[in-house]
């Protein structure tokens with residue numbers, strides 16, 4: 415008897431499966447694609463390392479670091495290079511470099527004097543009393559002023575989430591900041607006290623691995639090999655008195671004591687339709703507009719800009735086709751051959767969903783024009799690659815709190831059903847890992863309360879994992 419059937423082999427499903435195996439559980443993970451990893455795809459071509467999905471993780475979250483250590487990946491961790499000195503934002507067809515330190519926005523002229531004064535005024539604003547869902551735009555506009563909301567937060571949400579700040583729910587998207595307001599009244603004051611306590615600024619805390627973020631799912635899968643089945647699309651779930659029966663297409667019908675949906679929200683919505691219509695509707699409502707990543711490699715001499723940053727973000731009001739770009743070869747060593755640079759442009763999201771699905775050639779053309787205008791990149795790129803994600807990043811849009819309640823209600827009504835993935839607390843890999851650990855603990859509690867002791871097969875899988883980790 416299978417303790418837990420996991421549907422989806424992205425970082426969420428793999429992390430969860432690995433954690434349950436460690437606890438001696440008998441796990442099967444089904445993945446639709448021929449290989450696992452989901453969004454986390456790193457590909458090395460001609461000395462370049464391309465990140466088709468995530469390119470860095472935030473080190474403030476402890477769970478991914480713990481996982482890296484368990485997987486023996488710490489020696490391969492890479493941290494931001496010394497070239498990362500600025501965060502760039504586009505203004506009037508030029509990049510403004512804002513130093514990465516707490517007073518960066520005050521010392522640069524990117525925001526007008528009035529805009530900077532409004533930002534400083536945040537220290538004296540009272541906290542909002544409880545009220546309706548507030549958008550990210552309204553939250554930052556209220557606290558830091560209109561210019562900050564339009565010229566800093568709008569490009570940030572466009573770049574990080576492929577979303578408009580007016581669509582996102584503040585509490586679901588930036589829970590820590592909303593909490594800081596409620597606890598300390600001022601976010602600025604709270605941020606400075608964190609800084610005094612020795613914590614680094616967020617932009618300084620990014621890391622990856624020498625093989626890219628794809629190293630994480632690869633290492634997880636290498637230790638879980640025997641319980642992963644790829645090329646299997648789950649079509650339907652049926653609730654039984656003691657567990658679930660899953661129609662796994664070519665793999666037939668599979669029964670398990672518990673089932674975890676670790677897919678994208680639109681797939682979770684489809685699979686929930688037969689067992690909980692309200693949760694299915696909630697999942698299907700989550701927007702995830704398409705995104706394209708256009709990766710270009712140039713000889714260093716072809717690009718005039720110093721590229722002293724992570725990349726840049728662009729406010730929608732600038733009217734550009736590219737919402738932001740990364741400079742992977744400035745971020746981490748080994749992302750481009752010596753004497754070359756790597757650039758990645760992001761197109762689509764809520765601003766231009768159809769554009770993300772344009773032909774690869776036109777997307778390459780858009781990225782080349784963009785880098786010529788903003789970075790002085792001339793001549794033919796040495797390498798050009800496009801990755802299109804028809805369902806991009808799920809957005810924590812207004813009404814997300816009610817959706818989360820619908821998912822919690824479904825888990826409560828159907829003991830043994832669990833949901834995990836990148837549409838709960840934010841799409842970042844770190845959030846996915848934390849949610850997956852938490853879900854594994856809840857699955858374990860359920861199995862124990864259902865009287866399912868660890869089985870011989872589970873214990874064997876767990877000890878194989880231990881051997882793989884030690885080996």
Ligand SMILES: Cc1cc2nc3c(=O)[nH]c(=O)nc-3n(C[C@H](O)[C@H](O)[C@H](O)COP(=O)(O)OP(=O)(O)OC[C@H]3O[C@@H](n4cnc5c(N)ncnc54)[C@H](O)[C@@H]3O)c2cc1C
Nearest residue numbers: 422424425426446452453467468469470648836841842843
């Ligand atoms: C372009 C891009 C850039 C990003 N950049 C960053 C970044 O820099 N930093 C960061 O922290 N995060 C970033 N993210 C977000 C992060 O990569 C994702 O949120 C995270 O990897 C999602 O992991 P997941 O396992 O929850 O979902 P997914 O990776 O979507 O995995 C779900 C899996 O379920 C499988 N599946 C679907 N349907 C079925 C079915 N019926 N049967 C079986 N299997 C099924 C899918 O094939 C897939 O493998 C980025 C994402 C994208 C797209």
